[in-house]
Amino acid sequence: xxxxxxxxxxxxxxxxxxxxxxxxxxxxLFVVSVVTFFLMHxxxxxxxDETKAPLPPAAKENILRxxxxxxxxxxxxxxxxxxxxxxxxxxIPYQQPTTTVTALIAKSWxxxxxxxxxxxxLAFGVGITLGIYAAYHQNSWIDNITTFIAMLGITVPSFVVxxxxxxxxxxxxxxxxxGGWNASDSCLLGSKFVCTDWIMPVVxxxxxxxAIIARYTRSxxxxxxxxxxTRTARAKGLGNRAIMLRHILRNALIPMVTxxxxxxxxxxxxxxxxxxxxxxxxxxxxxxxxxxxxxYPMIMALFLLIAFLWSLTYLFTxxxxxxxxxxxxxxxxxxx
Amino acid sequence: MTARVATGLDLAPTNGERxxxxxxxxxxxxxxxxxxxxxxxxxLLFLFLAVxxxxxxxxxxxxxxxxxVLRFPFELPGHPLGTDEVGRDYLSRLIYGARTSMTVGVAVxxxxxxxxxxxxxxxxxxxxxxxxxxxxxxxxxTAFPGLMFSIxxxxxxxxGITKVIFALSITSWIGIARLTRGQILSLREKEYVEAxxxxxxxxxxxxxxxxxxxxxxxxxVSISFGIPAAIFGEAGLSFLGIGINDPIPSWGKxxxxxxxxxxxxxxxxLFPTIAVALAMLGFSFVGDGLRDALAPKMIE
Numbered sequence: 001x002x003x004x005x006x007x008x009x010x011x012x013x014x015x016x017x018x019x020x021x022x023x024x025x026x027x028x029l030f031v032v033s034v035v036t037f038f039l040m041h042x043x044x045x046x047x048x049d050e051t052k053a054p055l056p057p058a059a060k061e062n063i064l065r066x067x068x069x070x071x072x073x074x075x076x077x078x079x080x081x082x083x084x085x086x087x088x089x090x091x092i093p094y095q096q097p098t099t100t101v102t103a104l105i106a107k108s109w110x111x112x113x114x115x116x117x118x119x120x121x122l123a124f125g126v127g128i129t130l131g132i133y134a135a136y137h138q139n140s141w142i143d144n145i146t147t148f149i150a151m152l153g154i155t156v157p158s159f160v161v162x163x164x165x166x167x168x169x170x171x172x173x174x175x176x177x178x179g180g181w182n183a184s185d186s187c188l189l190g191s192k193f194v195c196t197d198w199i200m201p202v203v204x205x206x207x208x209x210x211a212i213i214a215r216y217t218r219s220x221x222x223x224x225x226x227x228x229x230t231r232t233a234r235a236k237g238l239g240n241r242a243i244m245l246r247h248i249l250r251n252a253l254i255p256m257v258t259x260x261x262x263x264x265x266x267x268x269x270x271x272x273x274x275x276x277x278x279x280x281x282x283x284x285x286x287x288x289x290x291x292x293x294x295x296y297p298m299i300m301a302l303f304l305l306i307a308f309l310w311s312l313t314y315l316f317t318x319x320x321x322x323x324x325x326x327x328x329x330x331x332x333x334x335x336x
Numbered sequence: 337m338t339a340r341v342a343t344g345l346d347l348a349p350t351n352g353e354r355x356x357x358x359x360x361x362x363x364x365x366x367x368x369x370x371x372x373x374x375x376x377x378x379x380l381l382f383l384f385l386a387v388x389x390x391x392x393x394x395x396x397x398x399x400x401x402x403x404x405v406l407r408f409p410f411e412l413p414g415h416p417l418g419t420d421e422v423g424r425d426y427l428s429r430l431i432y433g434a435r436t437s438m439t440v441g442v443a444v445x446x447x448x449x450x451x452x453x454x455x456x457x458x459x460x461x462x463x464x465x466x467x468x469x470x471x472x473x474x475x476x477x478t479a480f481p482g483l484m485f486s487i488x489x490x491x492x493x494x495x496g497i498t499k500v501i502f503a504l505s506i507t508s509w510i511g512i513a514r515l516t517r518g519q520i521l522s523l524r525e526k527e528y529v530e531a532x533x534x535x536x537x538x539x540x541x542x543x544x545x546x547x548x549x550x551x552x553x554x555x556x557v558s559i560s561f562g563i564p565a566a567i568f569g570e571a572g573l574s575f576l577g578i579g580i581n582d583p584i585p586s587w588g589k590x591x592x593x594x595x596x597x598x599x600x601x602x603x604x605x606l607f608p609t610i611a612v613a614l615a616m617l618g619f620s621f622v623g624d625g626l627r628d629a630l631a632p633k634m635i636e
Binding site for chain 2: 002024027028031034039040042137151152154155156157159160163164166167170172178265268269272273276277288289291292294299303306329
């Protein structure tokens with residue numbers, strides 16, 4: 001009831017651990033931002049260097065002043081970070097000077113997120129199911145197929161799988177559209193809920209993580225199935241279903257958190273390739289066009305965003321891991 | 337000469353059995369693994385193509401025939417895999433593409449080895465403040481999204497094979513450095529190292545003759561997995577159009593270009609994707625095989 005929460009030793013250790021991780025995250029982000037910033041500014045050829053029709057010096061000076069490019073570089077960095085952190089203002093993209101970087105990102109992140117969420121759902125749904133099935137029917141044909149898919153998904157790059165899907169399902173069979181996302185002619189009844197142009201990008205994108213998940217699930221299921229508590233559960237006469245759900249799966253899924261920590265960051269960068277193959281106008285596509293246009297503010301912002309999400313996922317998976325699995329609880333040696 | 341390590345499977349030669357070294361044992365186990373042998377065959381084939389591309393390829397990779405643009409496989413005699421969008425022989429470009437892929441894959445891992453192993457050994461052996469600084473540096477570098485960072489570097493410094501190798505190397509040594517550090521940390525407490533130290537063996541000699549040979553196995557496995565990763569990196573960068581510059585052929589670039597022609601000219605997409613997939617599978621099989629052959633305890 002109203003009993004005071006006692007701060008235990010392990011709570012303390014946990015808090016210290018999280019704090020340490022957050023501090024190191026901030027340090028990492030600082031280093032990442034400094035490195036990217038100086039890298040971007042050391043490029044030969046600025047965005048306003050013109051070779052064919054040089055601007056009058058006064059006009060050029062004005063432009064440079066407008067974008068703050070006339071100041072010394074460390075001042076430019078401080079200004080940039082101040083605006084970015086305090087006002088979420090990453091400047092004005094050179095390719096579309098009428099909007100802001102934040103607005104452009106806000107416009108295109110939804111598509112990328114949609115692709116990502118669907119990919120995660122497919123990868124986890126199918127991956128875990130296949131893994132469980134393969135663990136229960138070791139060396140059956142399903143197990144062999146799962147191993148084969150896992151091998152293919154882990155080694156073959158997503159853009160190669162994507163091209164194969166296109167060649168087979170779009171070029172050869174003409175069943176699915178070549179690319180696009182939410183294109184009205186590929187969506188049922190013009191709705192945006194079921195579209196055929198989702199299928200290939202999501203499948204190509206999901207195959208890698210699906211493979212990793214299936215492999216993880218299978219090996220950790222097999223591991224747990226050999227444990228004493230599983231034998232005890234079986235000995236006391238529990239049904240297969242109860243054993244599976246309450247004893248095996250629950251324990252087998254713990255390592256999945258680590259898998260998540262590997263998969264989510266890779267998804268962030270993987271989107272670049274999938275969006276390029278299927279001509280999807282998301283963040284990944286933006287990143288590539290920004291590189292071709294030497295659009296520093298855009299590249300900076302996207303890279304920082306990804307680095308931020310990247311380190312955040314690492315932090316979260318580590319915390320969740322220590323939290324759900326008492327065996328790795330910090331500070332408490334032995335019994336927890 | 338080779339450092340001998342107890343492998344678990346390696347029973348004492350009692351009944352006059354011939355003495356076998358760790359590497360002979362490993363080679364036997366490797367050759368008994370079917371997938372590993374297939375992988376090795378693929379890898380050797382690609383390495384052969386890479387080295388002897390000039391002799392094997394029927395045409396130079398940059399020879400343009402304006403009257404033979406976008407021909408299908410077997411449409412013209414002499415172009416069994418057709419021609420590309422500017423009239424170059426596709427088979428020849430694929431063969432020279434192997435040279436690009438293999439060069440990048442091997443070079444990146446060589447850099448990774450040359451940076452990662454010394455740094456990792458230093459951190460693991462010296463410990464203390466050196467270890468702290470190197471470990472924090474490694475941690476910070478881990479937080480860099482690897483491929484994204486390569487893309488960023490290329491976007492700043494431009495493409496080309498040396499720059500691609502450089503961009504991919506920047507993050508490739510981290511895994512090896514961390515691995516070496518861990519290995520050295522655990523090995524340096526072993527009795528035989530202590531014994532060596534007691535007898536007055538110098539620090540350099542301990543690291544070079546006692547620690548590194550025993551730490552080599554996992555490093556070797558890590559390198560064999562690093563090569564396909566680097567090949568993927570090059571293919572990925574070139575696929576996006578920022579890696580290898582024309583006219584040097586790269587499988588990734590060929591896939592990227594083919595995307596615009598895939599509706600009709602399917603061969604442009606099919607062959608380089610198969611080449612990339614085969615190379616990656618081959619190296620991965622070899623990596624799996626090496627891991628199982630060199631560390632039989634890890635199988636259980």
